[in-house]
Amino acid sequence: MAASGGVSSSVPRVLTLWCPEWPAYVVPPVQEPLIVLDQHRVIAACPRARHAGVRTGDRRRTALRACPNATVVPRDYSAEVQAFERVVSAVAEIIPLVELLEPGSLCLDMRGPTRYFGGERFVVDHVRSVVENQLGAEVPIGIGIADGRAASAIAARRSGAVHRPVIVEPGRTAAAFTTMSLRWLHAIGEMSIELVELLDRLGIRAVGDLAALNERDVLTRFGLPGVRAYRVATGADERPLSSVAPLQLPERERRFEEPVLSVTPVVFSARELAAELVQELAMEGLVCTRITVAAETEHSERTERHWYRSEGFTAAAMIDRVRWQLDAWINESSAVSAGVIVLRISVTAVRPDDGVQQGFWGGASEADGRAARAVARLVTLCGPEGVRVPMPIGGRLPEDRYGWVSTTVVDTDHHVEALAPWPGSVVRPAPVIVPTDEIMVEVLNDRGESVGVSGRGEMTSDPVCVVIGGQSCRVVAWAGPWPLIERWWDDRRRRRLARLQVVLEDGSAHLLAVERQRWHLMGTHS
């Protein structure tokens, strides 16, 4: 296959609209800078916080160090979808067949609109003015047009960064993105972070580097996930048409005898529909990438939205979309005047399951199946953030080594349980409780003075007493201090601290750390 590819007529032109800091704009305005967290990581921030140096992916603590007076709020999916609903309906009025990717992001097939409006530029202008009408000019948006969904998603992200629409000419995808980091492919969901990191270690950092390889080599070395990324990088169709097209795409419908007036029971029945659909496709070795969710009330009010997910929909992901959509619909005051009587989920696009997409909740045993169903139900009760699974992450401090990740984002079932050695970390046993907020402690010597650690990494005097949460406790044994300097090259994420293990008179053991002359609790062996 030609690396930079000629014009391939099979790849549809797609427009992607992306609102870069969407989660931050749906929060009611506050005085202070604003940071939105998801799974304990920054996902969005207001311009002032960004200016102060808050970056996507930072931990709460790192973000607050950069911007101490910021207000931190958790992500609110339903508010995001609800606020975005205005944009979707406005865009759908001028161009039908809008596909939602996630809150704050949608895409459109350009074939019809281009002809209708007389050129891609005019479509962009129209979409932009419609969106700005709804959101106001101060909300940043990114609009990108390119061959295929993946390329246009990248174009939209670039457009968000350069503040003007980005249109990639047909067949020029590879050339346009040559210098962009491969992390963008991860950001739009086309590549796992493990693959990005692996390629990074091999010196393949930019999209162009990947596109320059031979497709056959990519396949033999990185398998199907690699080829998928390669196809995006070269601008080929990321999903070539499958030769085994299913005869009929499945659809599931649930009619309610009694009109249902709240969202939860509808979502609950969606769980069943979703599980059946995924199961049916899995029997054929397929996953669906595009679904249409429709609901209707007794008074024939309808909501219908198309959802796209390049990784393919798991049952949990489907249920999420149903809940987002219904939340937005029901909370929009004028739309609904009666109970829901019909819920329908139709699969509108499928692709062969290439092994990237494996059910995390693989039903190996009856207990696994039961747990998987309970997890799906719990997600509807507690929200996607309320149900999490433990994952190894890696680091030297207890808070970095393992984390809890939302089940809805965990799609792979690789069971990595052990970490790399990480020299410099405190070895086993690890503290069982790792506080999520910083808990200050005082470490005192026999004269009641605060104990410090000298620049040479020695205690200034023996610690005899530790005050945790106002309770003073005698120290019966201690060890350390173990100094640690991490990421000294990075101004914002650098840490310089010394750790100390103490055993108190009641038998409890704690890991303390002194950082900038202040002691805090890093973990408790309970």
Add this chain to the structure above:
Amino acid sequence: MYAEVLPAGLLRGQVVTCRGPAAYSIGLGLVARAVAVGSWLAMVDLDQFSPEALVEFDIPLHRVVGVSAGDDLANVLSAVFDGFDAVMIPASRYRGALARRIAQRIRAKGVALVVIDDNSEIRVDDTASLGDIELAGTDIRWEGIGWGAGRLLARYLTVTSTGRRSPRPLQSEMQLPPENDVYGEWSHDDQTNGVVDELIDRSPDSEELRWRLRVV
């Protein structure tokens, strides 16, 4: 180890309260074998719990789910009981009226509920939340650490079980977290599920089975 304080093993439908400064470890050690052989563990509202401890107790991470229940705890718990064999919950979330309400469900669903009470929040007269069996860790000794020397290596403690139905307290000395391979050659892959099911038929009294959740 646990066989001395819980001769019947961890039973379905039972509420076990773990107390003392080592409450978490006692609870983890208690469910470790059950999870390793195929049961699922839900940790409800234990937000500060570090998953690294699971690894030290040889608990496979892929069968553990953390749940933040929020305000609607009773509903969330009943959903949890539908899907999980073992559930861990802090004492602050399992008290009084709620405990009385869900006690019946715990027995009906055959869940083993482990209540972590490391701050002695449950009063002795609160019989509903006290549970069927109480495991308290006392006499904690840390090995490997001195006065400004060494590091934490191993913790030895005495675990005492008291219960409504047990005539006298039982005691056992144990090391928590356990030393590696204390459970023998248990691998974590799901293939073992099948093996264990076969074992049930052949030797119902084997030590392995005691630590599989039993139906009472």
